[in-house]
Amino acid sequence: MTETTTRRTSPADVLARDTAPTAHLAGAGTRHRVLSGMQPSADSLHLGNYLGALVNWVKVQDDFDAYFFIPDLHAITVPQDPESMVRRTRVAAAQYIAAGIDPERSTLFVQSQVPEHAQLAWVLMCMTGMGEAQRMTQFKDKAAKQGAEAAGVGLFAYPMLMAADILLYQPHGVPVGDDQRQHVELTRDLAQRFNARYGETFVVPEGFYPVNGARVYDLQNPLAKMSKSAASPNGLVNILDAPKVIAKRIKSAVTDDGTEVRFDREAKPGVSNLLSIYAAVTERSVAELEEAYVGRMYGHLKVDLAEAVVERLAPIRERALELMDDPAELDRLLARGAAKAREVASPVLADVYAKVGFLPPAR
Ligand code: ATP
Ligand code: LTN
Numbered sequence: 480m481t482e483t484t485t486r487r488t489s490p491a492d493v494l495a496r497d498t499a500p501t502a503h504l505a506g507a508g509t510r511h512r513v514l515s516g517m518q519p520s521a522d523s524l525h526l527g528n529y530l531g532a533l534v535n536w537v538k539v540q541d542d543f544d545a546y547f548f549i550p551d552l553h554a555i556t557v558p559q560d561p562e563s564m565v566r567r568t569r570v571a572a573a574q575y576i577a578a579g580i581d582p583e584r585s586t587l588f589v590q591s592q593v594p595e596h597a598q599l600a601w602v603l604m605c606m607t608g609m610g611e612a613q614r615m616t617q618f619k620d621k622a623a624k625q626g627a628e629a630a631g632v633g634l635f636a637y638p639m640l641m642a643a644d645i646l647l648y649q650p651h652g653v654p655v656g657d658d659q660r661q662h663v664e665l666t667r668d669l670a671q672r673f674n675a676r677y678g679e680t681f682v683v684p685e686g687f688y689p690v691n692g693a694r695v696y697d698l699q700n701p702l703a704k705m706s707k708s709a710a711s712p713n714g715l716v717n718i719l720d721a722p723k724v725i726a727k728r729i730k731s732a733v734t735d736d737g738t739e740v741r742f743d744r745e746a747k748p749g750v751s752n753l754l755s756i757y758a759a760v761t762e763r764s765v766a767e768l769e770e771a772y773v774g775r776m777y778g779h780l781k782v783d784l785a786e787a788v789v790e791r792l793a794p795i796r797e798r799a800l801e802l803m804d805d806p807a808e809l810d811r812l813l814a815r816g817a818a819k820a821r822e823v824a825s826p827v828l829a830d831v832y833a834k835v836g837f838l839p840p841a842r
Pocket of ligand 1: 516517518520526527528529530531532654655656657658659694695696704705706707708709
């Protein structure tokens with residue numbers, strides 16, 4: 480592992496306070512690059528995806544040359560129905576745009592339309608140790624869910640594909656949720672290893688992790704993170720859920736013993752989750768919210784939170800559904816994004832291939 484395991488402030492958090500982004504990353508006249516993506520593995524993104532990732536993406540695109548993509552190659556590391564994949568890939572793009580990703584300012588594309596990702600992944604896989612890959616906790620969790628023997632090799636290779644996604648674009652920052660920290664560290668290790676072996680090639684990227692909303696927990700099981708692959712949808716708030724459904728899910732969230740609205744992850748995981756969601760959605764601090772709920776009940780908190788979440792998500796849902804009405808236009812937009820992405824990715828891959836010792840491309 481590399482030297483960086485400390486928590487970093489994301490430029491988005493700095494921007495949220497209306498000051499200039501971290502000086503070393505947004506130098507005068509240079510627009511540094513960021514890149515991130517979310518798997519199209521469900522019919523809707525959820526509140527964890529939104530608060531843990533998407534909100535920050537929208538903020539960073541003002542100050543960075545941003546690349547946002549839909550990692551469909553990653554999605555097939557677990558079995559997927561082909562028709563659902565097509566629909567989910569488009570609906571993910573529609574949600575990115577509806578949440579505020581501007582395809583004119585940022586490059587928005589689908590991973591499988593840029594073949595360089597799979598090509599670089601192979602080179603990186605050949606530079607990763609089995610032990611190193613086996614230590615990835617997401618692999619261990621997902622493999623355990625399927626039964627270790629049944630898990631595909633693709634699931635094992637997933638972090639090296641993610642490293643390829645990142646390194647192809649030479650980004651300085653990778654805004655992701657907290658759970659992706661280990662993958663970002665592996666990416667840094669691989670970049671440094673390649674540079675040491677073949678000469679300076681890759682920028683070594685930093686993870687940008689959000690302060691608020693870093694981890695949103697399941698409303699029915701506040702000890703587990705809110706996840707697309709949760710056993711039951713009742714603990715999820717999806718961006719594309721109807722407002723009534725969202726309100727109902729929040730109002731039926733499990734709370735804890737006692738009555739006091741107080742943040743205490745150990746003793747009150749349910750209420751703490753609601754408070755941190757509320758803080759992230761309204762951009763207020765947890766302390767301020769605790770203060771506001773002194774002498775009030777869990778029920779009051781839930782009613783107010785439901786209203787705040789619906790107010791935040793309803794316009795995004797409407798815009799995403801509108802975009803889905805014209806899939807041809809969405810596809811055109813994504814094709815333009817893929818062409819722009821290839822302009823960056825293709826020379827980087829060519830450089831890697833030459834350094835590794837592959838013959839020049841056959842023309
Ligand atoms: P799956 O259940 O299929 O693994 P997921 O719901 O965990 O999916 P990902 O596609 O793995 O979502 O993650 C997309 C982005 O959303 C990542 O940056 C991840 O860190 C973030 N994210 C996912 N779940 C949460 C959560 N509960 N809280 C905060 N951020 C999250
Ligand atoms: N593993 C990520 C999705 C992802 C990603 C990336 C994120 C695939 N490639 C590159 C950032 C950069 C996840 O969110 N589960």
